[in-house]
Amino acid sequence: MEETQGETTWCEEEQQAEACIWKYVFGFTEMAVVKCAIELAIADVIESQESPMTLSELSLALACAPSPLYLMRFLMHRGIFKEELTAHGSPSYAQTTLSRRLMRYGEHSMAAFIMLNSSPMVTASLHHLSACVLANEISPFEVAHGEDAWSFLAANPAHSYLVDVGGGNGTTLHMLVKAFPWLRGINFDLPHVVSEAVEFHGVEHVGGDMFQSVPKADAVFLMCILHDWGDKECIQILKKCRGAVLEEKGKVIIVDAVIEEAKLDKLSDARLALDMAMMAHTNAGKERTLKEWEFLLGKAEFTRFTVKSINAVQSVIEAFP
Numbered sequence: 535m536e537e538t539q540g541e542t543t544w545c546e547e548e549q550q551a552e553a554c555i556w557k558y559v560f561g562f563t564e565m566a567v568v569k570c571a572i573e574l575a576i577a578d579v580i581e582s583q584e585s586p587m588t589l590s591e592l593s594l595a596l597a598c599a600p601s602p603l604y605l606m607r608f609l610m611h612r613g614i615f616k617e618e619l620t621a622h623g624s625p626s627y628a629q630t631t632l633s634r635r636l637m638r639y640g641e642h643s644m645a646a647f648i649m650l651n652s653s654p655m656v657t658a659s660l661h662h663l664s665a666c667v668l669a670n671e672i673s674p675f676e677v678a679h680g681e682d683a684w685s686f687l688a689a690n691p692a693h694s695y696l697v698d699v700g701g702g703n704g705t706t707l708h709m710l711v712k713a714f715p716w717l718r719g720i721n722f723d724l725p726h727v728v729s730e731a732v733e734f735h736g737v738e739h740v741g742g743d744m745f746q747s748v749p750k751a752d753a754v755f756l757m758c759i760l761h762d763w764g765d766k767e768c769i770q771i772l773k774k775c776r777g778a779v780l781e782e783k784g785k786v787i788i789v790d791a792v793i794e795e796a797k798l799d800k801l802s803d804a805r806l807a808l809d810m811a812m813m814a815h816t817n818a819g820k821e822r823t824l825k826e827w828e829f830l831l832g833k834a835e836f837t838r839f840t841v842k843s844i845n846a847v848q849s850v851i852e853a854f855p
């Protein structure tokens with residue numbers, strides 16, 4: 535005979551508790567999978583595709599094997615992505631209002647907060663809550679890091695540095711720094727170009743030659759630069775850019791056209807016209823196909839790259855050392 539407690543039986547309460555306790559058993563796992571989705575830019579890739587993606591399409595876009603993308607099932611069950619069937623009946627993954635909050639950019643993005651709260655700097659403090667409750671008057675942050683948060687942040691600035699190679703007068707970098715306040719910008723261009731540039735908050739102008747060296751940073755940005763140059767020069771520039779970032783976590787972000795000969799869209803003509811303009815304006819500059827980008831990035835010794843179309847003449851290519 536079941537004991538009743540109000541509306542709920544003892545047995546139902548046990549079952550609810552059993553389901554609930556697993557949330558705590560695997561609480562960190564949930565955070566880690568969401569962090570992983572942000573790092574892989576899964577929501578950004580599906581958004582740029584503008585249609586649901588199968589696991590094999592996702593694996594191509596992310597330049598990884600399909601099997602680890604099994605984590606999409608977890609994210610789908612949490613209501614982060616939704617599953618839809620393709621015309622051939624294969625499962626594909628689509629954006630939701632929630633997954634758009636995992637995008638790295640965009641007005642609803644919460645990615646930066648998730649990355650901060652799942653960072654070792656924050657999680658290390660959370661491991662000391664009980665000691666701090668008992669010890670009183672000392673913060674978990676101080677126990678974990680040996681100093682208060684303000685001294686720690688002064689010694690370990692949380693900013694990421696982005697260097698815009700061939701950034702002109704720094705306008706683009708200024709827009710990026712305003713949109714992403716955790717960024718600090720280094721606008722790198724020829725000395726006579728940066729000497730004319732006006733000051734922007736969060737942007738430092740540095741004069742130099744990208745064929746000689748590129749300032750060190752967390753990431754390098756190259757917008758409409760490589761299309762000005764032939765393959766030999768591009769490989770030289772790309773090698774300097776690869777050398778400017780850390781091997782484990784740096785990247786080189788290229789904004790340039792990707793010519794798709796087989797897949798036409800409303801901007802295909804504009805890309806091909808830009809290719810003709812490059813022929814007219816430069817010695818060996820051109821717009822490149824995916825195969826040509828693959829060749830350049832391979833020659834410059836990048837280990838992998840991803841391409842995101844952004845509904846513009848240019849695409850965003852992220853190359854990893």
Ligand SMILES: C[S@@+](CC[C@H](N)C(=O)[O-])C[C@H]1O[C@@H](n2cnc3c(N)ncnc32)[C@H](O)[C@@H]1O
Pocket residue numbers: 699700701702703706722723724727742743744745756757758759762
């Ligand atoms: C086509 S513009 C692109 C400017 C900017 N990235 C944009 O998208 O508006 C090319 C830029 O590359 C710069 N540049 C050319 N040669 C360079 C070199 N050797 N080192 C650094 N910058 C260079 C030019 O001064 C110019 O600002």
Ligand SMILES: O=c1cc(-c2ccc(O)cc2)oc2c(O)c(O)ccc12
Pocket residue numbers: 758759762808811815847848
């Ligand atoms: O004539 C051009 C045009 C561009 C250009 C056009 C449209 C875009 O969305 C981006 C770039 O870029 C140029 C360039 O980089 C250059 O060195 C010479 C000429 C042009």
